[in-house]
Amino acid sequence: MFRENPIYNMCIDSCRNGNMTLSNMIELGAKWMKKSKLHHHFFKDRSFFTIAQSLALHAIGLEHATDDNPELLTRKISENEAKKMLGLFEKRIVHRLPVEYLTNQAYYLGNKFYVNENVLVPRSIMNTRFEDFLNEIEWENYRVLDLCTGSGCIGISLALLHPKIQVDLVDISTGALEVAQININRHGLNDRVKCIESDLFANVHNQYDLIITNPPYVSTREYNMSPEEFKREPKIALESGKDGLDIIHQILAQAKNYLNPQGKLIAEIGFTAAQRVKKKYRKVPFKWYKYRRPSGHESFFGMHGVFECPAKGLPE
Ligand SMILES: C[S@@+](CC[C@H](N)C(=O)[O-])C[C@H]1O[C@@H](n2cnc3c(N)ncnc32)[C@H](O)[C@@H]1O
Incomplete structure (x- = not known):
């Protein structure tokens, strides 16, 4: 489609004549992105320049931003x-x-992850709260289950933070687990982090101190209304029935059987699903977390529902 655009041919001609620099290419990409009203896909702080820059650098086998190497921008x-x-x-x-998906990489908690179309692009906001969740933990022999793991970004980041914990990563998708395994290998965690292919707890046979999960929690209606970028992600990673609660109900019903008595469940379920869960499970002693901005301030704006619940408080 781009080939039919006169600017495409002008750009190729300029390159042939040695007149096009990396900077010109990035500016061209950023201008087109702005014009086509791209959705930011959750990363609102990222400018079109940054996106065009990542793609342009990726095309020539480079990765790092040009800030530390301004001369690179003048490269023909x-x-x-x-x-x-x-x-x-x-x-x-x-x-x-x-x-x-185009660069096959994403960063989560400062760690680099391989990603492709089989996994959600890592963006769970639970990482802004890892310290709160985990500060009382005795890490020796601590067992964690990252349920609905996708790329493995949550479980692997925890394993990188704490060199003594054992982590199991569960997902129903073979494609997602292939990605998670690549990330386990790349981070050298084969001795402590394992993949289990399972429909929630069906193939899980251990007890854990912590079950942490960012399951699918989008209602069918919300999913249908979402921008195209989200539809490029696996539907199974996002949509969870009419009210978004299909998977959450199952997790709440079964988690207790896989937790040690002192263990806890931590889940990100999104703001809308959180309102529904609060109404439906009035007796469950959830502790709700607000999104914490990088500045440290708490905010309800753009808040996702993240809860913590002790094993003892979960439904039987
Ligand atoms: C919202 S994504 C989260 C991925 C990752 N934890 C993250 O935060 O980036 C949900 C994941 O749940 C998986 N999933 C969906 N239904 C499942 C089920 N019944 N059992 C296990 N995993 C499931 C999907 O394949 C997807 O990888």
């Missing part, structure tokens, strides 16, 4: 390199693919 771009960059811009703009 060849015709082939430009075609690769324009191909990536097109996939982001026309096909609405999240940038992480």
Whole structure:
């Protein structure tokens, strides 16, 4: 589609004549993204320049931002390199693919993860609260289950924070677990982190001190109304029945059987689902967490529902 745009041919001609720099290519990509009203896909703080920059650098086998190397911006771009960059811009703009699927990488809690279309792009806000959840823990022989693990970003980040814990990663999707296994290998965690393919607890045979989960919690209606970027992610990672609670109900009903008596369940279930869960499970002693901005301030704005519940308080 881009090929039919006169600017595409002008750009290729300029490259042939040695007149196009990396900076020109990034600006072109950013301008097109702005014009096509791309959805930010949760990462509102990321400018179109940053996205175009990631894609342009990826096309030439580089990764890091140009801030530490401003001279890189003046690097001349060849015709082939430009075609690769324009191909990536097109996939982001026309096909609405999240940038992480195009570069096959995402950062979570400062750790780098391999990602592809089989997993949700890591963005769970639970990491802003890891310290609150985990400060009282005796880490020796501590067992964690990251249920609905996707890329493994949550369980692996916990294992990286705490060198003594054992973590099991569960997902129903074979494709997601292949990604999680790549991330376990890349972080050198094969001795402490294991994958289990399972429909929730069906193939789980251990007791845990902590079950942590960011399950699918979007209602069918919300899913249908969501921007295209979200529809490029696996539906099974997002949608969970008419009111978004199908999976959450099952987790709440079964988690107690897989927790030690002193253990706890921590889950991110989104703001809307949280309102429904609060009404439905009035007797369950949930402790709700607000989203904490990087500045340290708590905020209800854009808040997701994250709760903690002791094993003893969970339904039988
Ligand atoms: C919202 S994504 C979360 C992924 C990851 N934990 C994260 O925070 O980026 C939910 C994950 O749950 C998995 N899932 C959906 N239904 C499941 C089920 N019945 N049993 C196990 N995993 C399931 C999906 O495959 C998807 O990877």
